Amino acid sequence: EAQVTQNPRYLITVTGKKLTVTCSQNMNHEYMSWYRQDPGLGLRQIYYSMNVEVTDKGDVPEGYKVSRKEKRNFPLILESPSPNQTSLYFCASSLMGKSGANVLTFGAGSRLTVL
């Protein structure tokens, strides 16, 4: 089944304790992206990647890191989490294409609470 898999789905952690949220897709998609969803703000893009070893900042990259060493994986790293990073996080992927009309496939989400 074509899917984007995120882990963990739920995580409670404390301020300053490094954590990684993994994301993996099995569709051979070039484009991958991380979003955070907060009430009243919709989804905001954190980082994206257009291919292996190519990453770039989205709208809200502060406090996050990413890497793209393999095509299928795009982990999100919080080096020193803070309470304002408490949120629902989504990974998404798509083919690149030239037209920009490609549809994103989303993971099920990872709910992170930072105490």
Next chain:
Amino acid sequence: AQSVAQPEDQVNVAEGNPLTVKCTYSVSGNPYLFWYVQYPNRGLQFLLKYITGDNLVKGSYGFEAEFNKSQTSFHLKKPSALVSDSALYFCAVRDLDTGRRALTFGSGTRLQVQP
């Protein structure tokens, strides 16, 4: 800059009645427009998109949307609502002419269909 507005936080409709979820957008060039739906504890799922051509776009689950360039709107509609349509709906836009890859999402509209 590209932006999307969903003016209603929640829309309530009785089962069997028509529904409309509103979306307006702002781009400097030509838009690609998308609707996604989020069911509880799930990731976002693609419903439909407008690229070019016919202003009335048909999508999954009986939904359709009408692109109106003069009003910069892309409202989501369904002739007869089902209780199972209750979910969170997001409108999103990508500005073709800037070449920016990111989708900008609206803040979401919660649709509640009463039996």
